[in-house]
Amino acid sequence: MSCTELYKIDKKGDISLYEEFGNSHLGAMYLWRSVFEQYKETHFPKEEYLHVLLNGDEQSKFWDLFKDESVPKFLRILLLNSYDAIMVKKEDFKTLLEAFKEYNDTFIEDNTNDHYLSYITAIEKLLEDTDCIGICWNQTSINCSPWSVYIDEDPETGEELPEEEIIDREYNIHEDDEARQYFIDLKNISD
Secondary structure (H helix, E strand, O other): OOEEEEEEEEEEOOOEEEEEEEEEHHHHHHHHHHHHHHHHHHHHOOHHHHHHHOOOOHHHHHHHHHHOOOOOHHHHHHHHOOOOOEEEEHHHHHHHHHHHHHHHHHOOOOOOOHHHHHHHHHHHHHHOOEEEEEEEEEOOOOOOOOOOOEEEEEEOOOOEEHHHEEEEEEEEEOOHHHHHHEEEEEHOOOO
């Protein structure tokens, strides 16, 4: 079964798997359905949930809800946090935790099986971890982790590398330049 993966970013810049949460449908997909149901009448009156998530134009409109100030700040933060290849700095953990807690209080029924309380617990532990500088996610394990580096071709020739030269390692935010663009600043999301 798929799972949602929470990754820790340490002081050296290495990203490593911190915790797995079984059944990824109880994570970001749960959030996305909640947001869709909440804004269906005003933003997607003629659309079905899966059509919105799978159709390019409607999908873009859905993802852009994080910019819509009519959507509460906590939902915009969680939407942004659920996108691919997003990283959250430790200085923003409290803002993220507040958003998770407000989501839990607003949308989660007492007996609902979801991951949000577990996310809160894991992030609170990482808040106390002096080696942790941030977190990132892989929302579903059925895809490849965006937080690993696998190079099996010579970048100049495109030829396959011999097995002993293949690079297979965890992502490092200091070595892998692409990462720098993915840190989000949760404090700048307006109320």
